[in-house]
Each structure stands twice: as C-alpha cells, then as structure tokens.
Amino acid sequence: MKETVIETKDLLKKYRGRAAVENLNLNIRKGEIYGFLGPNGAGKTTTIRMLLGLITPTSGRIEVFGQDLRKHKLQILRKVGSLVESPSYYGHLSAVDNLEAIRRILGAPKSRIAEVLDIVSLTGEEKRPVKGFSLGMKQRLGIAAALLGEPELLILDEPTNGLDPSGIQEIRGLIKRLPQEQGITVVVSSHLLSEIEQMADTVGIIRQGQMVYQDSITNLQRQAGGEMRLAVSDPEAALRLAEERGYTGILQDQKLVFSRMIDARVALLVKALVENGHAIYRVEERRQSLEDFFLQVVGGEES
C-alpha cells in the first residue's frame, strides 16, 4: 500500500452552530491526483482551509505527512504549496516581484522564480504589473507561487474556476504533468465532475459537509457502468432461459435488462438465445453518465 499523505479523522467545523464540515475522513495517498468534488457550498474550501491551517477545526484531527498539523504546522507547510479559491496577488507588483515577495519568506533560491514562471508559461510577461493580467494568467501565477517552494504536496482549490476552455485545458495539462514529472501529490477541488474525471486518480465527493463517496475514478466509472438491454421475440421465455444459465435480469418495457457484463458473457447469452430459437432484434448497452451518477450521489437524499 502506498504512503498516506493526508489523513483526517472525524473533522468537524462549525460556524455559529451550523456544521460546515462534519465527520470528514479523508485519505490521500502519495503521488496521486485526488479530486475533491462537490457542489458549491458543500464544504470543499472550508476543508482545504483547515488542511492549510488557515482555520482551526472545531474538533477532529488532521495528519499531513504522518504528522499532526496542529503541532508541526510550519514543518508541514514547508512541503505544501497552495492556491485557495480566487487568486491572491499584489496587483501593483510585477509577476517577478509577486514571486519574490513569497520567495523571501520561503528562503528559496532566486533562480527558482524563472523556473516556476517557465513551468506555468508566463515567461515574457514577468515584468508587467499583475493587475493587467487576464484571470487565466493570474491563476497560473498562483500556481507558480504554489510551486515556488518545491512542494511535495500541492493543494489547489477550484484552479479552473472562471477560466475559458483553453485556460482550463492548459491548467489541466499542467496539473496532470506534475505528479508524473516531479512526484508531487495533488489535491484539486472542483464542482465539475468532468473536470475531476479528466485529471484525478481518486475522487472524494462531499455533500453538505459530509463525505458521501471516496474511491478510485475507475471504480466510480464502473459503478456508473450502466446496463445491457436485449429486445427479443419472446421476452418472458428468453428471461427464463437466461436465468437458467445464471444471468440475473429483469423485464422492462418488453425488453430484457441486465447489469453490465463482460463481452464473453454477452456473447454466450446471445448464442444461447439464438440456439433456442429466439429472434434477437437489438442488443444495446446503455451507460449511465458519470454526471447522472454524481447527481444521484449528491442529490440522493433530497429526492
């Protein structure tokens, strides 16, 4: 099993008696991209602020790199780079000076500024005041700032929020590259499943402050897998035959409906039906989109 980078136990944060985050148990392993998913206001940012020590949990424990965040905050933060919500920057300063202000606190070598500017492709723009930058450039500057201290863990809160498609693509590519090239663990939050689906290895879904789903993205895709539908000449008899062969299915709108199965089993079933004189009109696979699955998980208890 891989090393755990972030682990939270029964994390709770209350604002005026209302729990913004409740019973949250995160488990993030080294080298993965962890997608933190949830609708707006679900508690993603609150959780991330707690992970960075910006706000204190009402109760519960946070361990990062196996150390208690409360006791070893500065040691931990030295290895963490972060970008929280809207970009933070000093508008009157140039990109280089913005990074320099952070570099002075980190004590990183001066040459690192040019390196991170290169990583986020801001080279050539570094002397302009940042207030004239586009949102995408500001966001990239924020990522450059997060990378300045050569972190082992990168925490990005809604890094693509408000960007245009090409900006989103650029940031997404950047995030995917980091774990491969530099072995960095990345936590990235978003309210868009499609975003997370294209980047993350593991996904955690949070809803009203509670974790409702945490698994690998492949398992998520499998669970959202969908079904096989067969239209045949005599559905009742066909279903009986299928059940004799060990398939579990139901009858819906005069069609046989099975849960998703591997190709070989589909072939065997079709063969058995044909051999027993059934005419097969259609064999179709219907996939439930992840978006539907997400809505199901997120909105489940309300409906």
Next chain:
Amino acid sequence: MMWRALSADWLKIRGKGLWFLVFLGPLGLVAMQGLNFGLRYDYLREQYSADLWGGLLNNVAAFVPIALFLGGTLVCSLIANVEHQMSSWKQLLALPISRTSVFMAKLVLCLVLVAVSCLLLSVGTVGLGLVLGFKVELIPYLDVLRIGFMSYIAALPVIALQLWLSLANRNQTLPVALGITLSLVSIFSMLLSEWVPLTWPYMAWESSHRLLFSGAGLLLGLLILLPGALHFARKDVD
C-alpha cells in the same frame, strides 16, 4: 523568520503611497510653520526674541499629536490593505511562517515608517529655522529630536490599537473612522484629564513629567499589542 516577512513587506509596499504619506506628514507640518513664520516674521521674531528656536519648536509641536494619530492610522490601514485588497492573507498565512512573525513584521514596518516621519520632522524643522535665519550655534538638538520622537512613543497605544483593528477587519471604514475621530478629539488635549491616553503625546512635549507620559505610552502600547497579536494568531482566515 520575522526578518524574512519584513523584507517581503518592504517589497510589497512599493508604489502603495506609503512613502508619499511618510514624507507628506512632516513636510506638511514644516511648510505650515514656514507660512506662519513667513507671513508674520517680524511679529513672531519679536515675541520669541528670548528663544527663537523654542518658539518655532512650540509652534510645530502643537500639531504633532494630531499628525501622529492621523499618520499612524493611515499607515496601519495602508499596510493592512496591501494584504486585504486581493485577499492575500490566505496565501501569505499558508506559507511556512508563524502568524506571530507576520504580525511582528507588520508592526515593525509600521513603526519604522512613522519613525522616518519623525526624523524628517526634526530635520525639516532645523532646516526651516536656518532658512528663517536662526543661529546655528543655538540649535537645541535634544529638543529637536524630542519634538517628534517623545510624542511618538506616547502615541504608541493608539498606533497599536489601529494596527490591530486594521489587520483584523477587511473593511477599513471602522479603523479609519475611529482613527480620525481620535485625532480630532486629541485637539482638545488641554481640556482632557491627563489619564486619557489621547493627551499623552501632547503631555510628552508640554508637561514637566515628559518621560512619565512617554513611558506610560510605551507600556500601554505593549499591553494593547498583546491581545492584538493573540487575536491575529488565532483567527480564522477567510
């Protein structure tokens, strides 16, 4: 740690009008007295004939407390605003640096900037005196330094309070409004009890127990810093 934060802050205040303010305050006071003495030169020269330098210093000193309160308020607010403006607190405080260091760096920056103002006031006053033809041999160096700095130390409680409020509130209306109110009230220092800290910068120049008032200011200032720093270190950053 604190020095690192301070060196970063030094960079951040560039082009934010802080240096302009630091120069404007003392030079404004000196220019005002330049006008005062320039317009009624003969009259004032006769009135202060016994101690020309003392007369000039007294005239300048009358406006030092209000300038300190106003200047301190604005410097604190502008320093805090550098971080408030683009919500940079979350970025700054997620860096591996203790909140106490960040707070101390802001405090030292604020104190240094006001100290530069005080120094400029002393230099400017001597300059004005010389322009008015007062004798070089008679310059009361100690009093010249005292004019800014003793009152400055006595004004520390208000500066500490302003720093706390400015750092704690994203909205600067409250701290700035309070600072201006305090400055205006301080004009009536001679009418207030000497137990009111607002009168201390005035007393630190005027009273026969000057050191007492500066000392009290230093003490109360430190006392107010404590809860300010503690609050800053504990608060949730949004």
